[in-house]
Amino acid sequence: MDLKQIHELIKIINKSNIGEISIEDKDGKVTIKQKEEQVVTVAAPAHHQVITTAPAPQPAANPAPAAPAAPAAPAKTDNLITIKSPMIGTFYRRSSPDKPVLADVGTEITPGKVVCIIEAMKLFNEIESEISGTIVKVLVDDASPVEYDQPLFLVEPA
Structure with missing residues (x-):
């Protein structure tokens, strides 16, 4: 399984309610778990690597009104x-x-x-x-x- 396929799996897990998925092929095993923090474990015959990603955004049940933030410094970031x-x-x-x-x-x-x-x-x-x-x-x-x-x-x- 190559890195692009792993990225696609991470995207799918982030967009779904799936808690965990494991896929194994001749190159190794990939397990993706989604909890408080999403942890991606990649295990191949030669090495083991754990990659931690940011948790998937959860929709707020009752979002509080946002308080206006004071601008720190006027910056031209509109066109960046x-x-x-x-x-x-x-x-x-x-x-x-x-x-x-x-x-x-x-x-x-x-x-x-x-x-x-x-x-x-x-x-x-x-x-x-x-x-x-x-x-x-x-x-x-x-x-x-x-x-x-x-x-x-x-x-x-x-």
């Missing part, structure tokens, strides 16, 4: 585009420790430019930009774990 993580893994800003940062605040990016690396299951995946613009904020610290669809960068489109 978010680059999100396409997978669960570890976020790296450099292709190796001795290389320069791939993308930083002020970096001009174009479609196809590598903006970061995400390590997932011992594979280093180059994450490429799909847009043109300038990075205005890096939202994740280097060598931090990231979740599927987690915002990584804010980009002002060109």
